[in-house]
Amino acid sequence: MRILTIGMHSSQLDPDGFSLPNHDGSSAESANTFGGRTKSDEYFEKRRLAPPWAKAYHLWGLLLGMVIGGEYFIWNEALRYGFGSLAAATAIVTVLYWNLTNCLAELTAALPFSGGTATFATAAFGSAAGMFTGMAYTIEFILDAACYIVGASKNLNQAFNFPVDHTPTLILWWTLLVLLLLAINSWGVKPTFILLLAISLISVAVLIAFAFVMIPHVDFERWVLRQDVPLFADGVRGVFLSLPFCVWWYIGLEIAPCSAEETSNTRESTPVAMFASTGTINSMVLLVMFINSAIAPGIAVLSKSSNPLQDGMINALGWDPTGPAARLMAFIAALPLFSGALAALYAASRHLYSLSRGGYLPDRASLTWRRTGAPVVAVFIVTACAGVLTALAHYIEVSPTKTMESALIESAVVFAYVGYTADMIVFIRLRYTMSSLPRPYMAPYGIASAVVVISISLVGLGTGVWTSMVYWATLIGLVLLILILSPYYFRIVRKRMVLTPEKAFIRRHLDYLFRDTVEDANSNQLRLHRAGWSSDAGSGRGSAKKVGSAGGAGVVNAKWAEKMGSGRGGSGVGTHSTGGPSTSTIIARGSGSTTGTYKSTNSTTFITGPSRNLNKFVAPPGSPTTSIL
Secondary structure: OOOOOOOOOHHEEEOOOOOOOOOOOOOOOOOOOOOOOOOHHHHHHHOOOOOOOOOOOHHHHHHHHHOOOOHHOOHHHHHHOOOHHHHHHHHHHHHHHHHHHHHHHHHHHOOOOOHHHHHHHHHHHHHHHHHHHHHHHHHHHHHHHHHHHHHHHHHHHOOOOOOOOOOOOHHHHHHHHHHHHHHHHHHHHHHHHHHEEEEEHHHHHHHHHHHHHHHHHHHHHHHHOOOOOOOOOOHHHHHHHHHHHOOOOOOOOHHHHHHHHHEEOOHHHHHHHHHHHHHHHHHHHHHHHHHOOOOOHHHHHHHHOHHHHHHHHHHHHOOOOEEEHHHHHHHHHHHHHHHHHHHHHHHHHHHHHHHHHOOOHHHHHHHOOOOOOOOOOHHHHHEEEEEHHHHHHHHHHEEEEEEEEHHHHHHHHHHHHHHHHHHHHHHHHHHHOOOOOOOOOOOOOHHEEEHHHHHHHHHHHHHHHOOOOOHHHHHHHHHHHHHHHHHHHHHHHHOOOOOHHHHHHHHHHOOOHOOOOEEEEOEEEEEEEOOOOOOOOOOOOOEEEEEEOOOOOOOOOOOEOOOOOOOOOOOOOEEEEOOOEEEEEEEEOOOOEEEEEEEEEEEOOOOEEEEEOOOOOOOOOHHHHHHHO
């Protein structure tokens, strides 16, 4: 099968960017730019990532490795507001993440680049939005990594029979963990993903084994209902106060888009991996929440534990807290926390790499190690930042009742809420402005899912601002970051932006969609007016008609009109000959769906998709249109 390529005519494009069209398809001036300088092949050769390698099960391991640590610590702090508050907040957060993963799966399959959410923001609102989004997510993932390193270090202290907060050994663990994280991520994507997959399988197996062993010891009435903590200790307010801790059940699932350029068959693998990992985590959440909460020593004590699984087993099974079984459990519990830090730093390094490759940051930060394809400079920067934050978390006290460790956890949640809101605004905009972008996977509830995510995120953010100074401080820091980066972007970045693969793809797609140019594999030009569909409400039903064509060397102009009683669909068949070697057939079928077929010698493009606006097409996976990446 020959591949249809989307033609980009640089002479028609402003070197600094491209104006997005209005929703009705008309030309519009816009400040949204995502252009840049064309760089030599040598520039991109020095910044080449490893060839696409990861399969869906590797991505499953990456996402589980990032998230599974939340089932081992932090979540239990929500028990101080009662088990009912924990359960209600968990239900809300579960709804948030199922909708979020659906929307991100659609965007990743459509725009599979290592910039991830930064690429989506660039496509929707221009390069400035892409830079701010990329920086925000980089900071979030570094905060996540620091939280996991802190937790893993305390578990290792327990595993080797030191006091939990014994500073000399904590410094030793921080140093060893940071060096190990740096080495593994620098080694390349293969060892990173394989190790994450192995730890994820071990972590899930441990949680399942924990559930089976603990089921005979579950006593919900004694350890939950008869405790000093009511089901809803602070009413509705308690539910909202539990949200930040319950976010840690799932936080990190949004890293999937970062692996797009290192994943084979991204358009199919990413949605499958995201749904499989979300489903797996959902199952683990239910096991841990209902079993770990309902065993000794009870929710009042468990809410203060730094290792709830280990403490639950010690009390329920009568283990010696310093015995080999308890120490082994502490070591095993450190593994998912280590994998969380490894996955978070992988994602942060890919975001930083993408920003540097695009000219937003010094270009040295995107250099890769030719042997492994790892962006070693970016890996070093994000790992060093996480190490510094880890030390600060131990030595700085935010308030008499709040440690820096708790502040890092809350700050990461703030960045997550802001990022999720921004991502869903981007999702909604792209559904309208680039609705013909090939989407191998489409979120079943579309814009409704995005609205749900935005609503929950804003409620969680508002609640945090209402109750915690850390939220205020983080939001103020975010505003200051934007104020600092804005002059940097407009004075420096705009002059040195690079036309990266993702920007080239976005420009090519818009050139195809709004400049109406397609070049087939034979270099014959097929010029189609932007799909000129119209629908008239009324009785009866009409057939599609070709209203214009022109012969020549493979060049045609065609416009179609159709009628249907509902004014939304129609059916009909039309064919036209190009005067050249190509023949195409376009079919429209009713109820707001369209199907089109373009045939040129040995190549076929299928264009299909539900659409309220019939001039917007969506191509399924496997079509030549989707092969340009």
